[in-house]
Amino acid sequence: AQSVAQPEDQVNVAEGNPLTVKCTYSVSGNPYLFWYVQYPNRGLQFLLKYITGDNLVKGSYGFEAEFNKSQTSFHLKKPSALVSDSALYFCAVRDTYSGGGADGLTFGKGTHLIIQP
C-alpha cells in the first residue's frame, strides 16, 4: 500500500524568506511523486513531479522539490516566498508497482501555506 504524510497543517513564512513544505511517503516499489496547489474555491493545479533522474525537480511559479530516497521525502521549496504563494499544497504519490497507471494518486492531507507581508 502507498501512503503520504504532510506533517504540518500550516506553515507560516514572511514574504521574501525561503519556504519549505514537508512531505514523506511510503511505497513498496519506486515512487512517482507530485505536488499540487489549490487556491481558494479552485481545483488543484499541478506544480511539479518526480519520476526518475535528478533529485532536484523544478516546477511552476519558481517552486522546486528535492527527492530524498533514504529519507523517503519530497519536500517542496522556494527560495523567496510571495504573498500570492499562500494556498493549500498537496503532496501525492503512486507506487510503480500499482497496476496500469490507471488508479488515482494517494494524496496527503494538505498543508496551508501562509505568506505574511
Next chain:
Amino acid sequence: NAGVTQTPKFRVLKTGQSMTLLCAQDMNHEYMYWYRQDPGMGLRLIHYSVGEGTTAKGEVPDGYNVSRLKKQNFLLGLESAAPSQTSVYFCASKERALSSYNEQFFGPGTRLTVL
C-alpha cells in the same frame, strides 16, 4: 480548451434525494477520476475510469455510482444522499500514454451539502 469542467458548482440536497454530477473534459484523455475533499483528509478517490464504458471502484465508493458512456464525460451519481456525503467533489483526467508519469488535470469542483 476549457480543460475539465464540472456542473453544477453548488448544490444543496435533502437526505434521501438523488442527483448527478457531470464532469466533461476536452483534452481527449482516456482516464478520468472522481475525488471527494473533506477538511483535514485530503482527496480520496471515489471511482475512476480507464476508458469509455469502463469504471472501477476507488477508496471510498459506497453510496456512489458512475458512468462513462462517452469518452469526454464522467458522471457521478448519488442515489440516496446522506449528510456524510457533504463534501467538495473534484473530477480529474489524465492522458493514457505513459500514464504512470502523467499528472492529472482537475476541474473546479462541486460543493455539495446534504441536509
